[in-house]
Amino acid sequence: MNIPSELKYTKDHEWIKIEGEIATVGITDFAQKELGDIVYVDVDTVDETVEKDEVFGSVEAVKTVSDLFMPLSGEVTELNEVLEDEPEKVNTDPYGDGWMIKISISNVSEIEGLLSAEAYQELIGA
Incomplete structure (x- = not known):
């Protein structure tokens, strides 16, 4: 199981990379394996302030849709636009x-x- 030690995590399976006042957020290797093949990432909260534990978007896999929960309160400043055309990047490189x-x-x-x-x-019992 790939769990990079330099990152922080939530019980909802998001990872957080903190660089000063900016945090990059994704879902963990464990989460993407549980979801299966990801076909769509939906985030419509760019430029909005979202409170900790609120939903900031969702991930659609072949078999299910899962909400994404905000790990820290803050303003969503950027969306990874690569995922619009290549949502499978979440499966192949969840931390990159x-x-x-x-x-x-x-x-x-x-x-x-x-x-x-x-x-x-x-x-996760790894």
Whole structure:
């Protein structure tokens, strides 16, 4: 199981890469395997401020649709437009080219509530 130690995680299977006040968000390797082949990524919250734990979009796989939950409160500043034509990048490179959004973090104290790689591993039983 691929769980990079430098990232933070949520119980909802999002990963977060924090660089100063900006966070890049995607779904974990575990989540993309559970969902199966991803056919569509829907994010309509660009330029909107979304609170922690609110839905910022959804991922559609062959068999199911899954909501995406905001790991930290902030403004969605960028959407990975590559996913519009190549949603399968989430399956093939979830921590790289398959990232979903970038946010401007509005409450840095929420970072403390995120899971470490070790805690996420325990959560999924890896």
